[in-house]
Amino acid sequence: MSAISQRYAAALADVAFERKDAAKIRQDLSDFAQALAESSNLCNVLANPSVSIDAKKSVAAKITEKMGTHTEVRNFVFLLIDHGRTGIVHEIRQSFESEMNRRAGIVDALIASAHELSASEKSQLIQALERVTGKKVHAQYELNPELIGGTTVRIGSTIYNASVREQLDRLRAELESQ
Amino acid sequence: MATIKADEITKIIREQIENYQQVMAVEEVGSVISVGDGIARIHGLDKVMAGEMLSFPHEVVGIALNLEEDQVGTVLLGDYTKIKEGDTVQRTKNIMSVPVGDALIGRVVNPLGQPLDDKGPIAGDQRSPIERLAPGVIDRQPVREPVQTGIKAIDSMIPIGRGQRELIIGDRQTGKTAIILDTIINQRGGDLICIYCAIGQKRSTVAQVIKTLTDSGAMEHSIVVTASASEPATMQYIAPFAACAMGEFFRDNGKHAICFYDDLSKHAQAYREISLLLRRPPGREAYPGDVFFLHSRLLERAAKMSKDLGGGSLSALPVIETQAGDVSAYIPTNVISITDGQIYLESDLFNIGIRPAINAGISVSRVGGNAQIKAMRQVAGSLRLDMAQFRELAAFAQFGSELDKATQAQLGRGRRLTELLKQDQFQPLSVEKQVLGIFAGTNGYVDDIPVEDVRRFEKELYSFVETNYGAILKKLADTKAIDDGLRAEMKKAIDDFKKSFVTDGKTVEAAAS
Numbered sequence: 001m002s003a004i005s006q007r008y009a010a011a012l013a014d015v016a017f018e019r020k021d022a023a024k025i026r027q028d029l030s031d032f033a034q035a036l037a038e039s040s041n042l043c044n045v046l047a048n049p050s051v052s053i054d055a056k057k058s059v060a061a062k063i064t065e066k067m068g069t070h071t072e073v074r075n076f077v078f079l080l081i082d083h084g085r086t087g088i089v090h091e092i093r094q095s096f097e098s099e100m101n102r103r104a105g106i107v108d109a110l111i112a113s114a115h116e117l118s119a120s121e122k123s124q125l126i127q128a129l130e131r132v133t134g135k136k137v138h139a140q141y142e143l144n145p146e147l148i149g150g151t152t153v154r155i156g157s158t159i160y161n162a163s164v165r166e167q168l169d170r171l172r173a174e175l176e177s178q
Numbered sequence: 179m180a181t182i183k184a185d186e187i188t189k190i191i192r193e194q195i196e197n198y199q200q201v202m203a204v205e206e207v208g209s210v211i212s213v214g215d216g217i218a219r220i221h222g223l224d225k226v227m228a229g230e231m232l233s234f235p236h237e238v239v240g241i242a243l244n245l246e247e248d249q250v251g252t253v254l255l256g257d258y259t260k261i262k263e264g265d266t267v268q269r270t271k272n273i274m275s276v277p278v279g280d281a282l283i284g285r286v287v288n289p290l291g292q293p294l295d296d297k298g299p300i301a302g303d304q305r306s307p308i309e310r311l312a313p314g315v316i317d318r319q320p321v322r323e324p325v326q327t328g329i330k331a332i333d334s335m336i337p338i339g340r341g342q343r344e345l346i347i348g349d350r351q352t353g354k355t356a357i358i359l360d361t362i363i364n365q366r367g368g369d370l371i372c373i374y375c376a377i378g379q380k381r382s383t384v385a386q387v388i389k390t391l392t393d394s395g396a397m398e399h400s401i402v403v404t405a406s407a408s409e410p411a412t413m414q415y416i417a418p419f420a421a422c423a424m425g426e427f428f429r430d431n432g433k434h435a436i437c438f439y440d441d442l443s444k445h446a447q448a449y450r451e452i453s454l455l456l457r458r459p460p461g462r463e464a465y466p467g468d469v470f471f472l473h474s475r476l477l478e479r480a481a482k483m484s485k486d487l488g489g490g491s492l493s494a495l496p497v498i499e500t501q502a503g504d505v506s507a508y509i510p511t512n513v514i515s516i517t518d519g520q521i522y523l524e525s526d527l528f529n530i531g532i533r534p535a536i537n538a539g540i541s542v543s544r545v546g547g548n549a550q551i552k553a554m555r556q557v558a559g560s561l562r563l564d565m566a567q568f569r570e571l572a573a574f575a576q577f578g579s580e581l582d583k584a585t586q587a588q589l590g591r592g593r594r595l596t597e598l599l600k601q602d603q604f605q606p607l608s609v610e611k612q613v614l615g616i617f618a619g620t621n622g623y624v625d626d627i628p629v630e631d632v633r634r635f636e637k638e639l640y641s642f643v644e645t646n647y648g649a650i651l652k653k654l655a656d657t658k659a660i661d662d663g664l665r666a667e668m669k670k671a672i673d674d675f676k677k678s679f680v681t682d683g684k685t686v687e688a689a690a691s
Contacts, residue, residue: 003246006247006248156222157223159203159205161205171195175191
């Protein structure tokens with residue numbers, strides 16, 4: 001994610017927390033990004049330099065009115081039009097989501113395992129992860145038979161690797177180094 | 179070597195497997211965004227340290243140099259052609275370091291400390307980071323012991339002390355490396371450990387240097403660190419820092435070492451390449467803004483340590499290659515201002531046969547005078563004066579006008595002293611002999627010898643004194659000063675020798691009468 005999108009996201013997050021309306025703002029931004037992604041016409045109008053900024057704004061105003069968008073999000077869209085940054089709305093949305101998660105003390109965890117985990121295993125694992133990170137963990141699960149056994153957890157840029165594959169790799173490295 | 183039985187190996191491996199500790203690996207990773215020209219940009223690695231080693235797939239190592247808001251710029255060491263976009267990069271949590279210690283002496287290594295000779299792995303597991311802060315002011319003391327280069331012109335007029343930084347500067351093919359080799363060879367049997375760091379040189383040249391050192395028995399007190407021209411710029415960039423880290427080990431253990439960086443112009447070019455690829459803004463001659471700091475932080479690590487810290491020393495002899503004698507280019511001026519003096523070599527002098535081609539007029543040593551032995555200081559004072567006057571007069575004498583007797587005498591003395599300071603390669607002289615030779619020159623003993631015979635005179639004088647007046651050399655070596663008694667003895671010895679010195683089939687005295 002680029003540095004620019006992170007700045008816009010941080011600013012919007014500031015406003016969202018001030019207005020104490022974070023959930024609605026989050027939803028509206030994601031809806032607008034969705035609309036932009038689905039309609040290539042809208043995308044083209046906003047990206048076209050021959051369309052005046054005022055015309056773009058009036059288009060955006062009509063759409064946001066119809067969608068019942070929060071004022072702050074509408075203003076935010078206007079600001080993006082002024083700055084010619086409508087092309088990175090999707091990126092900003094992603095940055096905004098992770099920024100909101102960070103401020104709410106939530107981390108995303110990608111949990112990979114060789115076999116499907118049972119519900120009790122999952123809850124145990126999440127409890128353990130929450131203890132280690134000190135944050136609330138939102139888990140995503142995936143299956144990866146290459147691990148042979150055990151699990152790996154990826155949180156941000158940290159990997160907790162307790163798979164059989166890793167143990168075997170390390171054992172091989174240790175034996176080879178002798 | 180005792181043979182190992184098959185079941186023993188099995189046993190060892192079985193023990194290892196049984197005692198294998200099951201621990202969860204916690205890794206911090208990032209992924210490669212882009213790679214090319216020895217540079218990789220990486221997303222992730224939130225907590226990476228500046229200068230940290232990173233491990234890439236295929237056993238490639240990288241160093242994190244640029245920490246930016248959303249990516250990390252790294253330089254890659256080794257074969258980076260197999261790295262591709264999306265590869266996982268792991269933190270190692272280690273700052274770049276090299277092995278140090280006595281085991282390195284006599285070895286040829288690359289900038290990572292891996293051996294390049296066929297003498298097996300480097301023993302010992304002591305390591306030291308390649309980038310370290312230089313010792314502070316309280317930790318140092320002024321230089322007071324000499325580095326004897328064995329070259330008359332340098333030891334007498336441009337003395338180098340232990341802990342000093344003396345620049346060797348000159349065009350290509352002026353004998354810069356020759357001075358270094360002579361200095362290393364002259365340390366045979368001494369306590370000075372020499373570290374030769376070749377940066378961006380041809381492999382054939384480096385091989386030649388190593389062969390010369392080996393043949394002359396100088397590898398026993400030397401380490402060669404080499405990053406040749408075919409290696410990535412990153413290797414060339416870290417090479418002098420690695421050599422310095424190896425030298426610091428000796429400095430911090432109360433021993434003496436000297437680092438030769440051959441040469442820092444190539445090093446600056448390698449750093450420029452890396453910096454431009456990392457998109458740092460270019461400055462003068464496209465070098466990055468911190469190229470001065472790059473060299474000053476390297477050379478500042480040369481120091482004479484205080485008594486409390488063992489009194490060890492690390493000297494530095496960096497080399498700069500100029501283009502057509504241009505010392506006002508960016509890198510030469512930088513390094514001149516960092517070092518404590520420079521030895522300036524000129525191709526004109528080299529071509530008219532003055533070898534070593536040292537221009538004594540603009541070569542200086544700002545601190546080494548304190549380190550000279552007293553006897554050398556006594557004879558070299560008048561040598562420097564005589565040579566300065568000679569240079570001034572020589573400029574006038576070129577017009578060919580008639581000269582008075584005093585001027586002619588001065589010119590004659592100058593020519594003979596110039597002749598006396600010539601020296602063949604790989605013929606380093608002991609300091610006692612140097613003192614004796616210069617004593618003869620400055621006291622007028624060669625004034626009546628034909629200029630073309632001066633070098634033969636000098637050579638025969640040494641062997642004459644060695645066989646007939648050995649006590650003089652011994653006394654010079656022991657007391658390191660010339661008192662009235664010794665002065666009289668030296669005069670007598672030289673007078674004695676002149677009686678037997680033959681030019682044109684006659685002795686000098688017979689020719690005069």
